[in-house]
Structure formats: structure tokens, C-alpha cells
Amino acid sequence: MSSFTTIADLEKLHSFACNLARRAGKYLRDDQARRQKKALETREKLNSVDLVTSADENIEKLIREAVLAEYPDHAFIGEESYSAGEEKRFLLKDGPTWIVDPIDGTVNMVHMFPMTAISIGFCINSIPTVGAVFAPFLGGHGSLYSAIHHPQGGAWFSEFGPDGPLTPLPILSPLPPLPKEAPKGCLFFGEWGKDRRDSPQSNLTKKSTNFVNMATEIGGRGGKGGMVHGLRSLGSSTMDMVYIASGQGDIMFEAGCWEWDVCAGIAILLQTGGIVVDSSPPDNIDETGPIPMASLGGRR
Amino acid sequence: MSSFTTIADLEKLHSFACNLARRAGKYLRDDQARRQKKALETREKLNSVDLVTSADENIEKLIREAVLAEYPDHAFIGEESYSAGEEKRFLLKDGPTWIVDPIDGTVNMVHMFPMTAISIGFCINSIPTVGAVFAPFLGGHGSLYSAIHHPQGGAWFSEFGPDGPLTPLPILSPLPPLPKEAPKGCLFFGEWGKDRRDSPQSNLTKKSTNFVNMATEIGGRGGKGGMVHGLRSLGSSTMDMVYIASGQGDIMFEAGCWEWDVCAGIAILLQTGGIVVDSSPPDNIDETGPIPMASLGGRR
Numbered sequence: 001m002s003s004f005t006t007i008a009d010l011e012k013l014h015s016f017a018c019n020l021a022r023r024a025g026k027y028l029r030d031d032q033a034r035r036q037k038k039a040l041e042t043r044e045k046l047n048s049v050d051l052v053t054s055a056d057e058n059i060e061k062l063i064r065e066a067v068l069a070e071y072p073d074h075a076f077i078g079e080e081s082y083s084a085g086e087e088k089r090f091l092l093k094d095g096p097t098w099i100v101d102p103i104d105g106t107v108n109m110v111h112m113f114p115m116t117a118i119s120i121g122f123c124i125n126s127i128p129t130v131g132a133v134f135a136p137f138l139g140g141h142g143s144l145y146s147a148i149h150h151p152q153g154g155a156w157f158s159e160f161g162p163d164g165p166l167t168p169l170p171i172l173s174p175l176p177p178l179p180k181e182a183p184k185g186c187l188f189f190g191e192w193g194k195d196r197r198d199s200p201q202s203n204l205t206k207k208s209t210n211f212v213n214m215a216t217e218i219g220g221r222g223g224k225g226g227m228v229h230g231l232r233s234l235g236s237s238t239m240d241m242v243y244i245a246s247g248q249g250d251i252m253f254e255a256g257c258w259e260w261d262v263c264a265g266i267a268i269l270l271q272t273g274g275i276v277v278d279s280s281p282p283d284n285i286d287e288t289g290p291i292p293m294a295s296l297g298g299r300r
Numbered sequence: 301m302s303s304f305t306t307i308a309d310l311e312k313l314h315s316f317a318c319n320l321a322r323r324a325g326k327y328l329r330d331d332q333a334r335r336q337k338k339a340l341e342t343r344e345k346l347n348s349v350d351l352v353t354s355a356d357e358n359i360e361k362l363i364r365e366a367v368l369a370e371y372p373d374h375a376f377i378g379e380e381s382y383s384a385g386e387e388k389r390f391l392l393k394d395g396p397t398w399i400v401d402p403i404d405g406t407v408n409m410v411h412m413f414p415m416t417a418i419s420i421g422f423c424i425n426s427i428p429t430v431g432a433v434f435a436p437f438l439g440g441h442g443s444l445y446s447a448i449h450h451p452q453g454g455a456w457f458s459e460f461g462p463d464g465p466l467t468p469l470p471i472l473s474p475l476p477p478l479p480k481e482a483p484k485g486c487l488f489f490g491e492w493g494k495d496r497r498d499s500p501q502s503n504l505t506k507k508s509t510n511f512v513n514m515a516t517e518i519g520g521r522g523g524k525g526g527m528v529h530g531l532r533s534l535g536s537s538t539m540d541m542v543y544i545a546s547g548q549g550d551i552m553f554e555a556g557c558w559e560w561d562v563c564a565g566i567a568i569l570l571q572t573g574g575i576v577v578d579s580s581p582p583d584n585i586d587e588t589g590p591i592p593m594a595s596l597g598g599r600r
Binding site for chain 1: 550
């Protein structure tokens with residue numbers, strides 16, 4: 001058994017992860033200020049992808065070094081290091097594993113739209129167990145969502161800085177049930193994503209068809225109309241997840257996720273009574289590759 | 301000439317409008333807390349439209365009474381009083397006129413999603429001249445966007461409470477130009493709205509077609525592909541406008557606006573260098589009815 005099954009261990013690790021997410025957020029705010037200064041000097045728009053990529057790499061390095069200094073025997077999976085081909089051997093192993101997305105919502109960050117988050121997740125036996133999601137640009141002090149997924153755990157929201165009060169999540173606890181006619185009446189979150197091909201099989205075609213179906217009146221679109229209460233696209237699946245975990249949204253749909261996109265968010269969602277389901281049959285799942293789920297996270 | 305053409309008058313009025321927006325925001329936060337308590341007691345979901353309607357009416361009353369006590373000779377147009385049929389005679393007159401949307405983003409408020417704003421606008425000669433938009437649930441202290449549209453005016457953002465520091469808007473000033481291949485590379489904001497009919501002429505069909513065109517690769521959709529950098533739907537056209545005014549978004553598209561939806565947002569947008577254009581030819585405009593524009597607010 002891992003030594004990380006006691007609640008005291010998890011509380012210490014959760015506190016470490018929250019502080020680390022705030023530290024990374026401070027780096028991101030400072031980096032944004034540097035980018036703004038540079039954009040003003042050069043009179044160019046901020047959408048230099050290179051600058052953001054370098055922030056991505058630097059934040060992942062900051063988090064990785066801090067984690068391995070504190071927990072040298074843990075595995076670490078990050079978006080950047082995975083992309084660089086180093087870390088495939090760790091994917092979804094059973095030992096204590098940190099799974100990190102240094103910047104979720106990169107397009108938003110390029111445009112200074114505040115739905116950008118640092119996502120630090122921790123798994124044991126492939127189960128998301130601790131999550132810390134920090135949105136450094138949301139509110140004057142940033143917004144921190146975190147959870148320990150454990151019978152004696154909890155989930156919390158902080159919007160007044162590290163010394164400010166915590167709000168237990170979900171905001172209404174226990175969460176009321178979904179409307180009886182769901183998805184009718186639900187607040188639905190979905191993202192348009194990067195695949196923009198105009199072809200019948202593209203992610204864009206599938207997603208946009210789903211969005212229009214969800215929006216349409218009951219009985220419309222050949223019976224597929226969902227009449228959701230509203231459709232929201234924030235540009236960050238991590239932020240979608242924490243809003244649902246908070247009870248501020250009901251359903252989200254995402255296709256083509258990777259571990260680092262979802263680990264911290266799932267830990268928070270699981271602890272607040274949310275569920276995550278695959279849209280594909282279980283026998284399609286290849287646990288050594290990217291998670292092939294079109295995850296539908298909604299309340300029980 | 302109105303007495304409200306001096307910058308000193310406008311500064312006093314702007315300060316009054318900002319304080320009033322914060323006062324209304326405090327009411328809305330307290331009201332939300334009451335609704336949460338009631339929902340926990342009854343174990344029902346918060347989506348009772350009646351409760352929100354009553355908050356809408358109460359906040360409009362609070363703002364109207366404060367405005368008319370301070371400025372008894374001004375006209376006042378509010379969504380609620382207009383809907384009740386009282387105020388049509390004031391629509392778009394030339395005198396000093398307050399135009400108020402007590403709650404923009406009602407569906408969000410029902411679901412506790414924080415993109416909800418109080419919008420207080422002030423027009424002279426039908427020109428949006430002062431705007432105060434307060435989002436009471438966004439950040440621990442709420443988020444206040446405001447502007448005086450005047451050569452000696454300005455636009456500001458506050459996220460640390462009434463005594464906290466102000467950030468001049470736009471965040472990058474002057475705003476860099478739009479990308480040369482716009483809408484490619486832009487962050488696009490659009491809302492799905494309430495008309496969900498599955499018919500060729502419905503607002504849903506027109507809007508969703510536009511959204512998919514904007515998202516699709518260049519050359520796709522019969523040449524209509526816009527390859528925007530991202531599509532965002534927040535559920536509040538007022539919040540869309542203040543993000544664009546801040547330089548955190550580039551383009552928004554809205555159909556079927558009413559004066560109270562846009563007055564404060566336009567004042568802020570105009571002062572920060574944004575433009576608002578009609579998608580219909582000018583000779584279609586009927587200035588006594590609802591503004592028939594599909595406004596496209598973007599940067600010069």
C-alpha cells in the first residue's frame with residue numbers, strides 16, 4: 001500500500017499542492033505583465049504563441065522541481081514533458097503520480113481573457129485523489145478550487161488570497177438533483193476546440209452538431225432537441241469542471257482529453273458528488289494512450 | 301444644452317453611478333444568499349424564475365429611486381418598468397436619460413454561475429456617455445467596469461472593492477490593431493439566446509450557423525470559414541462587451557438587443573476605442589422601437 005492513504009498525508013499534500021498552484025499563478029501574472037510591456041513596446045498583438053509556450057514550459061518546470069524535491073519517489077506527468085516524449089512510462093501507473101497542466105486555457109491567456117488555470121492533480125491507483133486548480137486572473141486575488149477526494153476529505157473555494165476565508169464546495173451541499181427532464185433546464189458547458197476542419201467526421205462537426213441539438217427546443221432536430229437552459233463556452237475545460245463541481249453548472253461535454261487536462265478537475269468533481277462517464281463503451285478504452293473518453297460530467 | 305456636458309458634472313455622475321451599482325450588487329449578493337438558504341430548506345433547485353424576477357424588480361426600484369432622488373429631472377428607462385409598459389415615452393429622447401438593466405445574465409444567476417451584471421447607463425442626446433457595470437459574483441470583491449465617454453473621460457476596472465486600486469481600460473492602451481486576417485485570430489463572443497426554435501428563420505438557426513462559420517477553417521463552409529482563435533459564450537452580453545472593452549476579446553455579435561442591454565456597455569466600449577456597428581443598413585433603423593442592430597463591436 002502507498003503511504004498516501006491516510007487523511008493526514010493527504011491533507012499535507014493538498015496544502016502543498018495549493019501553495020504550489022498559487023506560486024505558479026504568481027509566476028503567470030508576472031509573466032503576463034512582462035508580455036503586456038513587450039506588446040506595448042513592439043505595438044504588436046499579444047498572440048505570439050512562442051511567448052505562451054515558454055511560460056508553459058517554465059511553469060511546468062517550477063512545479064516539477066518543487067514536487068520532486070518534496071516527494072522524490074513520486075511519478076510526475078506534465079503536458080510539456082509528455083509532449084517532449086519523456087514520460088510515457090508513467091502514464092496511469094498505480095503509484096503516487098502527479099499529473100499537471102501548467103496552463104489550461106492558453107488561447108484565453110494570449111487574449112488576456114481571465115479563464116486560464118493552473119491544474120495540479122495527484123493520483124493513487126489511477127484515482128484522482130487531490131486536485132488544486134488556480135485561476136490567477138479571476139478576481140483580484142485569483143480563484144483557487146481544490147479537493148481531497150477521500151471520505152474524510154473535502155472541497156474548497158478561495159477567492160480572497162491565501163489567508164482569506166474558504167467556501168466549502170459545492171456551494172449548495174448536498175447538491176440538489178438534476179432537473180427531472182435533464183438536459184432541459186441544465187446549464188451546459190462545451191468547448192469548440194482546435195480541430196476546425198469542415199468535414200463530416202471532424203471534431204468541429206460533431207461538437208457543433210451536439211451544441212445545436214442541446215440548444216434546440218424539445219421535439220426539434222428530429223427529437224434530439226435538449227432545450228438546455230444555457231450553453232457556455234469558456235475556453236478552459238478545467239474551469240468548466242470546477243464550475244460544475246461548485247454547482248454553478250450541470251453538464252459538460254469534452255472529446256479528446258488527455259490526463260493532464262482533467263486529473264485535478266476530476267478529483268474536485270468526484271469529491272463534490274459529480275460523476276464522469278465515458279461516451280464510448282468501456283472495451284474501447286486503451287489505458288496506455290490518451291484517455292479516449294468524451295467525458296460527460298454531471299451530477300447524480 | 302443639457303447641464304451635463306461638463307466633465308465635472310460627468311465625474312460626479314459617474315461616481316454616483318458606480319456607488320449605486322455596488323449598492324445594487326450588495327443587494328444581489330444578499331438575495332442570492334437568501335435564495336441558497338431557501339433552496340437548502342426546500343431541497344429544490346434554484347431555478348425558480350419567480351425568485352429572480354422579484355430580485356430584478358427590487359433592484360430596478362432601488363436604482364430608480366436613488367437616481368430620481370439625486371437627479372429628479374432626468375428620464376429613467378429600466379427593463380422591468382419598460383416591460384410593465386410605463387416608460388415607452390422616454391425611449392431614446394435627447395435629454396439626460398438613465399438606462400438600466402437590473403440583472404443581465406439571469407439564467408447564470410439562477411445557476412449561480414458568476415457572469416451576472418448590473419448595468420447602469422446614462423445617455424445625453426441619445427449617446428451613451430456614462431456606464432457602470434458591476435458583476436457582484438466575479439471575484440471576492442466583485443468586478444466593476446465603468447467609463448465616462450468624453451475627451452477628458454476615461455474607463456476603469458476595479459476588482460479589489462470600493463477602496464482598492466483602479467486599472468485603466470483597455471488593459472493595453474492604446475489597443476493594438478485587430479489581426480490583419482480578422483476574424484482569423486480573434487477571440488469571438490456570441491450568445492445562444494432564448495429563441496430555440498428549430499426553423500430556418502429562427503434566431504437559433506442564424507446564430508448557430510454564424511458560430512460554426514466563425515469557427516471553421518479558412519476556405520471551409522463555402523468560403524465562410526472565419527477560423528477565429530476561440531468562441532466564447534458567457535451568457536451575458538454585458539459581460540461580453542466589458543471584456544471586449546478591456547481588450548480581453550475582439551468581436552461580439554448580438555441580435556435582438558434592447559437599450560438596457562447595451563447602453564452602459566457601449567459607453568465603456570466607445571471610450572476604450574471600440575466600435576459598434578449595425579449589421580442592417582442604416583435606413584432600416586427605427587429609433588422609437590427596440591434597437592434593431594445586430595451589433596458587431598470590435599476594435600478599430
